Amino acid sequence: MAAHVALIGVSAMFSADEIECLVRTAADAACGDRTDLTSRQLELAQRAHHIIHNAQVRTDLDRSVPAKRMVALAEELNADPRGLDDVVHDLASNTASEINNGGLDAQIAYLLDEVGEAETAQAIRRAVESGQR
Incomplete structure (x- = not known):
């Protein structure tokens, strides 16, 4: 019986086959030469990098929302720094x-x-x- 796993975060953006390929890609890149990677491996690695980069940008933006609200509150109340x-x-x-x-x-x-x-x-x-x- 196969176990069902709920993928979250970045992993949810990839199929099980793609995740396996990414793991193999990481191992191949660590032990070999980038020129040994297939075009599929390179495409998946670029896609993963793009997803992670965009997730980081969203996280940074999410963190700035409370700061903007607090600055707006302070300005509304004419707070002195x-x-x-x-x-x-x-x-x-x-x-x-x-x-x-x-x-x-x-x-x-x-x-x-x-x-x-x-x-x-x-x-x-x-x-x-x-x-x-």
């Missing part, structure tokens, strides 16, 4: 406190994500130098 300074500062300060309370591992992971390895190394050196004075 300085009125939110304390809220933003408190939230950012709480995040910084959590990172700092996590010790060197958390601090360095955060710095690497934000500024990269070279600037993190410089920040470490500056921190050590300023602590030795």
Whole structure:
């Protein structure tokens, strides 16, 4: 008896045969050369890329809708941006406190994500130098 699976998200845009082909395409691309891929594999890969890109654009637009509503509300109420300074500062300060309370591992992971390895190394050196004075 064959199991029935409900596909969701990007996978719902493809048939079972196409999904199998995409999996094989990924394996072929990882282990071989792009020139070894068939025209069907290339077409499916391009279609998948297009679908994923459009889904990301829709997600970005969906995220911007609440922001636009809140800006409209603030403008309707004639809100002064300085009125939110304390809220933003408190939230950012709480995040910084959590990172700092996590010790060197958390601090360095955060710095690497934000500024990269070279600037993190410089920040470490500056921190050590300023602590030795």
